[in-house]
Each structure stands twice: as C-alpha cells, then as structure tokens.
Amino acid sequence: MNAISNTVEAGVAKNRYVLGRRSGGEQGLLNLGRYLALDGSAASHVGLDALGPHCILICGKRGYGKSYTMGTLVEEISLLPQHIRNNIASLVIDTMGIFWTMEKANEPQKILLNQWSLNPNKINIKLFVPSGSIKKYDEQQIEALPYSIPISSMDGYSWCQLFSIDEVSPLGVLFIRVIAELRSMHERFSFDTIMDMVMEDERADNVTKSAAENYIRNASSWGVFTEEGVHVKDLVGRGCTTVLDVSTLRDHDVRAAVVGQISKEIYYKRLEARRSEERMAMGCAQDNTGMPMIWMFIDEAHLFVPTGRKTLASDILINEWLRQGRQPGLSLILATQRPSALDPEVASQSDILICHRLTAAEDINALESFRPSYMKENIGDSIRKIGMEQGIAFILDDTTEAAHVIKMRPRLSWHGGNEPSALGHKNQ
Numbered sequence: 001m002n003a004i005s006n007t008v009e010a011g012v013a014k015n016r017y018v019l020g021r022r023s024g025g026e027q028g029l030l031n032l033g034r035y036l037a038l039d040g041s042a043a044s045h046v047g048l049d050a051l052g053p054h055c056i057l058i059c060g061k062r063g064y065g066k067s068y069t070m071g072t073l074v075e076e077i078s079l080l081p082q083h084i085r086n087n088i089a090s091l092v093i094d095t096m097g098i099f100w101t102m103e104k105a106n107e108p109q110k111i112l113l114n115q116w117s118l119n120p121n122k123i124n125i126k127l128f129v130p131s132g133s134i135k136k137y138d139e140q141q142i143e144a145l146p147y148s149i150p151i152s153s154m155d156g157y158s159w160c161q162l163f164s165i166d167e168v169s170p171l172g173v174l175f176i177r178v179i180a181e182l183r184s185m186h187e188r189f190s191f192d193t194i195m196d197m198v199m200e201d202e203r204a205d206n207v208t209k210s211a212a213e214n215y216i217r218n219a220s221s222w223g224v225f226t227e228e229g230v231h232v233k234d235l236v237g238r239g240c241t242t243v244l245d246v247s248t249l250r251d252h253d254v255r256a257a258v259v260g261q262i263s264k265e266i267y268y269k270r271l272e273a274r275r276s277e278e279r280m281a282m283g284c285a286q287d288n289t290g291m292p293m294i295w296m297f298i299d300e301a302h303l304f305v306p307t308g309r310k311t312l313a314s315d316i317l318i319n320e321w322l323r324q325g326r327q328p329g330l331s332l333i334l335a336t337q338r339p340s341a342l343d344p345e346v347a348s349q350s351d352i353l354i355c356h357r358l359t360a361a362e363d364i365n366a367l368e369s370f371r372p373s374y375m376k377e378n379i380g381d382s383i384r385k386i387g388m389e390q391g392i393a394f395i396l397d398d399t400t401e402a403a404h405v406i407k408m409r410p411r412l413s414w415h416g417g418n419e420p421s422a423l424g425h426k427n428q
C-alpha cells in the first residue's frame with residue numbers, strides 16, 4: 001500500500017493509503033474506509049484511485065457487506081469533485097432491486113456515521129426499470145423511467161440463444177432468416193413486424209411458424225424489448241449515477257441479454273469517444289460530448305459471467321470489458337457470493353479483490369488459485385483472520401502488489417439490502 005498523502009482530521013495528521021494507483025496526487029480518490037490495526041481499531045484512511053479504469057471483484061458470503069460495499073463505491077463516485085465526475089458515469093445493474101433507496105439518507109445508521117465523522121446523505125440517482133414494470137413502480141410511488149432495448153439491436157443468433165433454440169433447427173433457421181432480412185431493411189422494427197414476416201415466410205411449415213409466434217409473444221411479455229428502445233446516451237450521462245433495476249425480469253438469461261446489449265453499446269461508443277479524446281490531446285478541435293468513462297456495477301455477477309456456460313453478457317464482459325476495457329476507460333465492478341461459480345477469467349483479470357467473509361471451501365479454493373506470487377500467506381488464512389464482523393474486508397491490490405484488511409466505511413445513503421425483520425420495519 002502506498003502512503004502518498006496526509007489528511008488532517010480533527011487536528012490530527014493521518015496517513016492516507018491509496019489502492020489502485022502507483023504514485024502521485026490526491027485527486028480522484030474514493031474513500032473506502034480505514035485500515036484495520038492489529039488491535040482491531042481503525043487506523044489510517046484508505047482511498048481507491050478513481051482516475052483510471054479498474055476491474056474490481058467483490059465477494060463474500062451472504063450478509064457480510066457485498067452490496068453495501070458496492071453502494072459505498074457508487075456513493076464515492078457521485079461525490080467526486082465536479083471536474084472529475086463530469087468525465088465519469090456510473091451504471092448500477094441492480095439485480096435485487098435494492099439501489100433505488102440511495103435517494104434517501106442513511107438516517108438509521110446516523111450514530112455509526114457520526115463515529116466516522118460522516119453524516120447521512122442522499123445520492124441523486126436516475127432510476128430506470130424495464131418499461132413493462134413501470135406501472136408497478138408508479139403504484140408504489142417510486143419515481144422511475146422506462147427502459148427497453150430496441151428489438152432490432154439483437155441478431156437472429158442472439159435471439160436463438162435467448163430462446164434456447166438450436167440455430168440449425170427449422171425454428172432457429174426461420175428466426176435467423178427473418179431477423180437478418182428485417183435488420184437489412186429497417187433500423188427499427190416491432191414484434192408485430194417480425195410476426196408478419198414469419199407468417200409470410202414461404203419456406204417454413206405451419207408448426208414452425210406457430211412455435212415462432214409463441215416465442216415472439218413470450219419475448220413481448222418481458223416488457224424490456226420495444227421497437228424504439230432507450231438510447232444508451234439517455235441511460236448514462238456525464239456525472240450521473242444510473243440505477244437500472246432488472247430485478248423484475250424473472251429470467252436470468254433475459255437479464256444477461258439486457259446487460260450484454262448495454263455493455264456492447266457502451267464499449268463501442270466509448271472507443272469512439274476515446275479517439276476524440278486522443279485527438280483533443282493532440283491539440284485538434286473535437287467534440288467532447290461523447291460517452292464518458294464508465295463504472296459499471298453488477299451484483300450477482302455469477303449469473304452474467306458463470307463458469308462453464310455462456311450467457312449473452314459473458315463474451316462482451318470478458319473479452320472487451322475485462323480484457324480490453326483499460327484503453328477505452330471502462331471499469332467493471334462485479335460482486336458475487338459464489339466466486340467458484342464465476343468464470344475464472346474475472347478473478348484473473350481483476351486488479352482489485354475485495355473479499356468479505358467467505359467460508360465455503362470451494363469458493364476459497366477458487367480465489368486461492370489466483371493467489372498472486374507477492375502474497376505469502378494463503379487466501380483462506382487471510383480471509384479467516386478478518387473474522388465475523390460485517391463490513392470488514394480483505395483486499396488484494398495488484399497495482400501496489402499488497403494485501404490488506406480494511407474496515408469499509410458506513411453508507412451515507414440508505415442501504416436497501418438489509419434483511420427484513422419479522423418484528424416489522426420500525427424495528428429493523
């Protein structure tokens with residue numbers, strides 16, 4: 001860990017340690033929490049670099065702080081000074097429907113926050129939900145914007161994968177042919193148009209056409225694919241925190257399709273923006289309104305990038321975001337309670353591992369196989385040492401090639417992932 005700066009708090013100068021950055025500067029740091037001293041007390045402050053892109057894997061068993069920590073990182077990005085924040089956008093893929101609560105201050109933990117010299121604070125977010133679910137949110141008086149993906153953005157092969165249809169079956173062949181034809185003729189089209197084309201098709205038999213009709217009806221019922229869709233530029237914006245609540249999509253493959261499409265669009269838009277930034281750095285006049293650097297947060301990551309199976313999100317997340325995201329400036333923060341169920345590439349490509357309590361041997365072994373050579377102790381022993389306290393994390397930082405135990409700071413905004421209590425909400 002690099003001691004690169006001194007902060008003065010209550011008249012006492014304390015070192016601030018910085019993760020994810022080799023040298024220099026106090027700008028653009030996320031306040032993670034405090035280093036845990038040997039006697040269990042909180043010692044020096046710990047910051048995380050937010051000027052450059054990072055791949056962060058957060059893991060831990062149920063109830064020890066994964067989504068809480070993820071929320072802390074989201075808060076910290078939104079609190080960066082304006083001139084830095086303007087170059088960044090955060091996007092939270094909310095699989096459990098728990099991040100909309102960030103719009104409320106964390107009053108329940110006010111005393112704890114005060115012990116950290118912090119105060120409850122709400123975070124401004126833009127909440128998107130699948131357009132088919134917007135009514136439910138309206139009824140619960142939760143302000144949300146409708147989100148959908150243009151039907152035309154997925155090719156026939158992706159639709160086959162989403163429907164779990166063999167590409168060379170009569171149904172698969174029909175879908176691929178019809179979608180390819182429509183995509184070559186129109187930029188946007190509806191499910192009705194696909195249906196019309198299917199019915200007019202002269203090569204498919206009636207049974208295949210009827211089966212296609214059922215699949216199309218089903219896809220339309222998900223309420224997340226529409227003719228026009230929402231442009232990715234309207235989803236994420238400079239300096240904005242966007243929460244996309246996909247918890248109402250019951251099918252995990254549909255969630256993966258949504259994440260896959262968004263990730264693709266962001267990746268290619270970001271490559272474009274990066275070219276403009278390079279030209280600007282060379283002194284050429286360029287438009288600086290392109291896609292900002294993105295921090296994308298995904299909880300339950302093993303559902304999107306599982307081991308031994310492909311989803312519609314796995315290729316783009318692994319090949320582009322994790323392996324090549326550094327150059328375009330894309331950060332990916334993945335959380336899971338089951339590291340053993342995650343594609344091994346995630347742990348090997350992550351430059352920061354934040355690990356809360358873990359006890360399952362297979363999960364510990366999965367992380368152990370990525371233990372870097374600079375770490376002398378094995379990961380299992382290090383995790384055991386952090387004990388049972390919520391919010392304590394063992395952190396491995398590849399940039400500074402060091403391992404640490406850190407007490408994560410309490411949340412400023414309301415954490416929506418608390419367990420319910422049978423005593424009722426007032427007693428939580």
Ligand SMILES: Nc1ncnc2c1ncn2[C@@H]1O[C@H](COP(=O)(O)OP(=O)(O)OP(=O)(O)O)[C@@H](O)[C@H]1O
Binds near residue numbers: 066068391411
């Ligand atoms: N840094 C922290 N400071 C104080 N309390 C914390 C901290 N981290 C976690 N907690 C407490 O632990 C509880 C559980 O954390 P969290 O909801 O993040 O669990 P989780 O690991 O995401 O579990 P799940 O897998 O069930 O979603 C929180 O509700 C909060 O009360």
